[in-house]
Amino acid sequence: MKTFVVFAGLLILGLIGCTTVDHRSNLHSVKEQEMTVGKVQKEIRVGMSGAQVAEALGSPNIVTKDEGGDDTWVYDKIATEASYSENSSGLFIILYGSSSRSGAAATTQKTLTVVIKFDASSKVKSFSYHASTF
Numbered sequence: 001m002k003t004f005v006v007f008a009g010l011l012i013l014g015l016i017g018c019t020t021v022d023h024r025s026n027l028h029s030v031k032e033q034e035m036t037v038g039k040v041q042k043e044i045r046v047g048m049s050g051a052q053v054a055e056a057l058g059s060p061n062i063v064t065k066d067e068g069g070d071d072t073w074v075y076d077k078i079a080t081e082a083s084y085s086e087n088s089s090g091l092f093i094i095l096y097g098s099s100s101r102s103g104a105a106a107t108t109q110k111t112l113t114v115v116i117k118f119d120a121s122s123k124v125k126s127f128s129y130h131a132s133t134f
Contacts, residue, residue, distance in 0.1 A: 035058075044056065044057070044114075046123075046125065046126065047124060049122060049123060049124075050071070060074055060116075071117075071118040074114070074116075076111075076114075077112045078109065080107060080109050081109075083106050086103040110132070110133045111132050111133075113131075
């Protein structure tokens with residue numbers, strides 16, 4: 001009977017050990033705002049002030065002034081998402097003393113470029129954006 005209980009316990013532990021682990025870590029700062037096409041479409045409007053744009057999107061990466069003296073703000077965001085999943089056979093470890101592991105890794109990169117042009121009175125004259133995922 002003791003042998004059966006020990007074997008049943010080891011079997012249960014082995015089955016619990018057969019898991020899939022997906023390690024995804026969010027390395028973004030809590031204070032950093034996530035910029036998406038949807039956020040730009042929802043928040044940015046012609047006629048907004050620079051302060052309103054900065055409140056909605058944060059500070060731009062690049063600020064330029066054209067020959068007419070009008071400002072252009074460029075937001076250029078690049079994100080890389082990496083994930084790894086691992087499978088390990090816990091029962092195999094218990095019964096045979098070694099592990100059998102396999103895994104898969106995936107990396108996705110996303111870019112978003114937003115260009116906002118202001119008029120002479122520092123109001124949004126026009127804006128455009130380009131997003132890609134690869």
